[in-house]
Amino acid sequence: AQSVAQPEDQVNVAEGNPLTVKCTYSVSGNPYLFWYVQYPNRGLQFLLKYITGDNLVKGSYGFEAEFNKSQTSFHLKKPSALVSDSALYFCAVRDSHTGRRALTFGSGTRLQVQP
Amino acid sequence: DVKVTQSSRYLVKRTGEKVFLExxxxxxxxxxxxxxxxxxxGLRLIYFSYDVKxxxxxxxxxxxxxxREKKExxxxxxxxxxxxxxxxxxxxxxxxxxNEKLFFGSGTQLSVL
Structure with missing residues (x-):
């Protein structure tokens, strides 16, 4: 079975500071990993994905994520947070081994960036 | 751009009613x-479809x-x-x-009273 955990319900960071939103996963094969963001009253927007190759993946709005196979983690990062980054962030995984076509999502982390 | 359209943004229904979300x-x-x-x-998967029917x-x-009677x-x-x-x-x-990403609609907030 595929699963993903986001251990923090909320992350608070000051504008201009670096931010990290944590995600760990569990799969039997190789993972396909995704990050999505949800702004208030909006659907989910794709930020970035890791399929294979370079462990550091760059995405939209200056976000990046680091794949760490030994720690089964895929943390989302940004060097300098903006107030406009305040939103709900979801990590998701698909197991390449099972062939299940649906993504499994984490419980979400609310990011609050203070001015 | 890919567009995924959900027919209603807000829906209020009564207990026991049959509800269709498109x-x-x-x-x-x-x-x-x-x-x-x-x-x-978070998000929990209800059903999915990989082909018509x-x-x-x-x-x-x-x-x-x-x-799913039609592909779209x-x-x-x-x-x-x-x-x-x-x-x-x-x-x-x-x-x-x-390995492809999902494209989401804006969502339907359903309230059942």
């Missing part, structure tokens, strides 16, 4: 999905059914709505390949 995508995607989103629980149960299919349309049906089905419902579509 979703249409315009990019000829093979895969379509229904998730529900609840605070603290094909469907598979997700993690929480009880109380729901789906219909995927309907979620609540046979007899209950208050615990009050939730945000999100439809998504994706191409066939397993």
């Amino acid at each position: 979703c249409v995508q315009d990019m000829d995607h093979e895969n379509m999905f229904w998730y529900r989103q609840d605070p603290g629980l 094909m469907k598979e149960k997700g993690d929480i299919p009880e109380g729901y059914s789906v219909s 349309r995927f309907s979620l049906i609540l046979e007899s709505a209950s208050t615990n089905q009050t939730s945000m419902y999100l439809c998504a579509s994706a191409p066939w390949a397993a």
Whole structure:
């Protein structure tokens, strides 16, 4: 079975500071990993994905994520947070081994960036 | 841009009513999905479909059914709505390949009274 955990319900960071939103996963094969963001009253927007190759993946709005196979983690990062980054962030995984076509999502982390 | 359109943004229904949630995508995607989103629980998969007339149960299919008569349309049906089905419902579509991202609609906030 595929699963993903986001251990923090909320992350608070000051504008201009670096931010990290944590995600760990569990799969039997190789993972396909995704990050999505949800702004208030909006659907989910794709930020970035890791399929294979370079462990550091760059995405939209200056976000990046680091794949760490030994720690089964895929943390989302940004060097300098903006107030406009305040939103709900979801990590998701698909197991390449099972062939299940649906993504499994984490419980979400609310990011609050203070001015 | 891919567009996934959900027919209603807000819906209020009564307990016991039959409810239809409609979703249409315009990019000829093979895969379509229904998730529900609840605070603290994230997104949970209800049903998905990888082809016309094909469907598979997700993690929480009880109380729901789906219909996919045409490739672009995927309907979620609540046979007899209950208050615990009050939730945000999100439809998504994706191409066939397993490493492709999902495209989401704006969601339908359903309240069952």
